[in-house]
Amino acid sequence: MSAKTDVRTYTGFRFMTILCLVVLYAPLIVVTVYSFNASRSLTVWEGLSLRWYAEVFVGPESAKFKQAALNSFSIALIAATLATAIATAAATAIVRGGKFRLRTPSLGLITLPIMVPEIVLAVATLIFFNSVGFTRGYMTILVAHIAFCIPFAYLPIQARMQGIEDTYEHAAMDLYATRAQAFRRILLPLMMPGIISGFLLAFIVSLDDFIITNFVKGAGVETLPTAIFGSVKQGLKPNIMAISTMLLGFSIVMVTLSYFASKRNNTQ
Amino acid sequence: MNSSAELAVDVRNAVKRYGDFTALQQISLGIRDNEFFTLLGPSGCGKTTLLRMIAGFEDVTEGGIFLFGDEIENLPPHKRPVNTVFQNYALFPHMSVLENVGFGLEMKGSSRKEAAKRAGEMLELVQLSQFAGRKPAQLSGGQQQRVALARALAPSPKVLLLDEPLSALDLKLRKAMQIELKHIQRETGITFIFVTHDQEEALTMSDRIAVMSAGELQQLGDARAIYEKPRNMFVADFIGDTNLLEVSVDKVTNGRAECRISGNHALSCDAVDGVDVGARVHLSIRPERLLLSDQGIEGSSLKGTVAENIYIGTDITTIMDVDGGPKITVRTSNTERGNKRIFEPGSRAYVNMETGAARLLVD
Numbered sequence: 229m230s231a232k233t234d235v236r237t238y239t240g241f242r243f244m245t246i247l248c249l250v251v252l253y254a255p256l257i258v259v260t261v262y263s264f265n266a267s268r269s270l271t272v273w274e275g276l277s278l279r280w281y282a283e284v285f286v287g288p289e290s291a292k293f294k295q296a297a298l299n300s301f302s303i304a305l306i307a308a309t310l311a312t313a314i315a316t317a318a319a320t321a322i323v324r325g326g327k328f329r330l331r332t333p334s335l336g337l338i339t340l341p342i343m344v345p346e347i348v349l350a351v352a353t354l355i356f357f358n359s360v361g362f363t364r365g366y367m368t369i370l371v372a373h374i375a376f377c378i379p380f381a382y383l384p385i386q387a388r389m390q391g392i393e394d395t396y397e398h399a400a401m402d403l404y405a406t407r408a409q410a411f412r413r414i415l416l417p418l419m420m421p422g423i424i425s426g427f428l429l430a431f432i433v434s435l436d437d438f439i440i441t442n443f444v445k446g447a448g449v450e451t452l453p454t455a456i457f458g459s460v461k462q463g464l465k466p467n468i469m470a471i472s473t474m475l476l477g478f479s480i481v482m483v484t485l486s487y488f489a490s491k492r493n494n495t496q
Numbered sequence: 497m498n499s500s501a502e503l504a505v506d507v508r509n510a511v512k513r514y515g516d517f518t519a520l521q522q523i524s525l526g527i528r529d530n531e532f533f534t535l536l537g538p539s540g541c542g543k544t545t546l547l548r549m550i551a552g553f554e555d556v557t558e559g560g561i562f563l564f565g566d567e568i569e570n571l572p573p574h575k576r577p578v579n580t581v582f583q584n585y586a587l588f589p590h591m592s593v594l595e596n597v598g599f600g601l602e603m604k605g606s607s608r609k610e611a612a613k614r615a616g617e618m619l620e621l622v623q624l625s626q627f628a629g630r631k632p633a634q635l636s637g638g639q640q641q642r643v644a645l646a647r648a649l650a651p652s653p654k655v656l657l658l659d660e661p662l663s664a665l666d667l668k669l670r671k672a673m674q675i676e677l678k679h680i681q682r683e684t685g686i687t688f689i690f691v692t693h694d695q696e697e698a699l700t701m702s703d704r705i706a707v708m709s710a711g712e713l714q715q716l717g718d719a720r721a722i723y724e725k726p727r728n729m730f731v732a733d734f735i736g737d738t739n740l741l742e743v744s745v746d747k748v749t750n751g752r753a754e755c756r757i758s759g760n761h762a763l764s765c766d767a768v769d770g771v772d773v774g775a776r777v778h779l780s781i782r783p784e785r786l787l788l789s790d791q792g793i794e795g796s797s798l799k800g801t802v803a804e805n806i807y808i809g810t811d812i813t814t815i816m817d818v819d820g821g822p823k824i825t826v827r828t829s830n831t832e833r834g835n836k837r838i839f840e841p842g843s844r845a846y847v848n849m850e851t852g853a854a855r856l857l858v859d
Contacts, residue, residue: 398553399586401573403600404651413599417590 256476263469270464280470287467289459296455300435303370303451308430311377312385315426316419318378319385320411324394342379349376350443357444364446372444373434380433381426384490388422389415421489428486432479504529504655504687505550509559512545512711519545521711522559527655527689528704529564532681534690536698537708538734543691546708547657550689552576564654574603579648580657584664585640587632593619593643594628600651618646621680638669645677649684656681658690662697674700695735699723707731723782728859732780739786739824740857741779745771753856754795755779759820764795765854778857783827785853788814788839792846798824799846802839812838816847 235241262270266277284293315338322335341349353372362368392415400410416423438453445454452475459468505527512520520542527533535543548554550561552573560567568576579600587596597618598611606614619625622642632640641661648656658677662670678701681688692698698705699719707714707722707730715727726732733740743755743763753767755777763779771777792799800818807830814826826847828838839845 393584393586395582395584395586396588398573399580399582399588400599400603402551402578402580403647404574404603405599406574409603414588 259469260473260476263466263473265466268466270466270469280466281474283467284470284474289467292450293452293455293471296450296452299366299369299449300451300453303366303373304431304434306370307373307377307434308381308427310374311430312381312423312427314374315378315381315385315430316423318382319389319419320415323386323389324397324415338382339379341376342383346439350440353440354443364444365449366446368444368446369441369449369451372440373437376437376440377430377434381430384425384429384486385419385422388419388425388490392418421491425486425490428482428489432482432486435475436479502529503527503562504531504564505689506562506565507546507550507559508562510546510549510556510561511558512542512549512554513557519711520549523708523711523713524559525706525713525716527687529687530685532678532688532690532701532703534692534698534702534705535708536692536695536705536734537714538693540710541708542711543693543708544659547580547659547689547691550655551578551580551657577653578655578657579651579653580659581641581644581648581661583659583661585632585644585661587640587643587647589632592629592631593624593635596632596643597647597650600647604651615646615650618650619643621649621683622646637664638673641665641673645680649680649686653686655687655689658688660691660693662692663694670697677701699735707734709734724855726780726855726857729778729780729857732778732855732857737783737825737827739779739781739783739822741781741822741824743777743779745773745775745777748773755856757798757818757821759798759818761798761818761821762795763798763849763854765856766852768856768858770858771856775858780855780857781824781849781853783813783825784811784829785850786824786826787848787850788816788826788828788837788845789848790837790846793848796849796851797846799844800824802841802843802845804841805838814839816845818847 262273263280264276264278265273266279267274284290318334318338322331322338325331353375357364357368396414396418397410400414401407405413436453437451438457441451442454442457445451450458452471456468456471459465503526507523507525507527510520510523511518523542523546535546537543545554549556550563552568552571556569560569562568563576563578588599591599594612594615598606598608598615601611601614602608616625616628619628622645624639624642624646627635627639627643632643635643641664644661662673665673674697677688677690690698690701699722702719704716704718705722706716709730715722715731717725722731723735726735729740732738741757743757745753746756746762747754748767748771751767752764753771755763755765757763757779765779788802798816798818798821800816800821802814803817803823804815806813806815809830811827811829814828816824816826818824824847
């Protein structure tokens, strides 16, 4: 690129960049830094301390947060696993199923929930559970999470699968593999980076979800986001910052893993 | 020859249609056991479609395909005892070279150990033993090609299908692989069906060649027959270089046809079926079977002026302007042997035809 058209030479480039970065990350940095504050104050720095982290694990609210964390992680794990399995099957059908009549509608239907406002999904899910008479609780959260995780798991899997030529499966079948063997021995290993990436994305989306969870959870069943919200309603305390920071750290790790999984090339 | 049991592959009146488009129309051909058979034609002629029908990736719209006498139409690809070397090789990228070669055996029911042992032997055959542990992406194009060959040969198929496997290689490597493929075919005794659009490649390797165009079989024969006795304009033009001259037939006697080309030059040649007096047909004369000379021969000469000499290393190509007639290409091999004379542009000369060099083409 020539120096004249380089975007870095545009007037105000540096200012815009810094502004965007500040807007995006300043709140996160403030929360992270103040989670290590020795003071009870949310605004006055009084020195470095891990007391709010200790409070999360042994403080008065620790039992509530532990249970919420357990719910969150177990739901995220199960929902992401099942959503990934369903998404893998769907991607196989849509990418490898030839030109069937409802192919485009199928693709639209499976990815649409990403674009539907979450509050609409939340209300719809709640109405559904009420009308079939499900008692709200752990199971309703799990079912809802499986459902809304599917499109998130689906997209990276489909992207990966579209990059795999079908001559590999032809070659496998030419070499006496049945369709099932060709899938398991050839297609599945080649799709694996997409599957891992889809799983991690679904896991994070489930772990992070508040709106739908808040609608479909029963009384007394909390996930981390709803527990944090409940706590905040009674007043902001630095222990919330500590939990948030831990959740942030965990999310960064997962997103990073997802990124590397999707970039990973198992063909070298 | 009539009994289909003697044939490795017997294609009977096979038709392939995609909707309104007919990719193959009524193809019938018998491929003998232990034969190096080539399907030759320009792209879109249906050769790859026919190969994929034998492999089982395309179904047959009409007609049938028999493998050693057995109808295979209803067998899925994995139940057909044929293996394919794919054009882009389709080596499994996540498996080592050894696992790739052993895959077919494993799927056929060999234990992992047996499969690895046989795969090792196959890699020796293609001289790639030292690369057994590598992934396909770590090999050069030529090496990948040989792995693909070893993988397809490992399960000892009854017929090996090769879909333009050499097209991605550079010229030198391609020539070396042509000879190696021919040797491997001889050694293994497996019937090879080779698809190519490269006529030189087909002539070099094949026992017999089926020339195809527009979904139809144009001619079936060995390299010599295809080259020297082309059946029609398409085959004459597609295989090698040739002079195609429009002629009218004056007289047909004793199996000889007296022809006349524009400029009132007389040429006589062997008559073929379907040639009648007065017909406007074509003569095909290969440039290397023409000779420039000071003296003409009655009924086998065209007189003209040298337009241009083109030096191409092994040969010298001379373009002649035949008096009152077409341009004609003469190829003279670049040696000191014989009394060959180079005629400079502008000089007058006769173009003499070797006996039997002219081939009449009805269509």
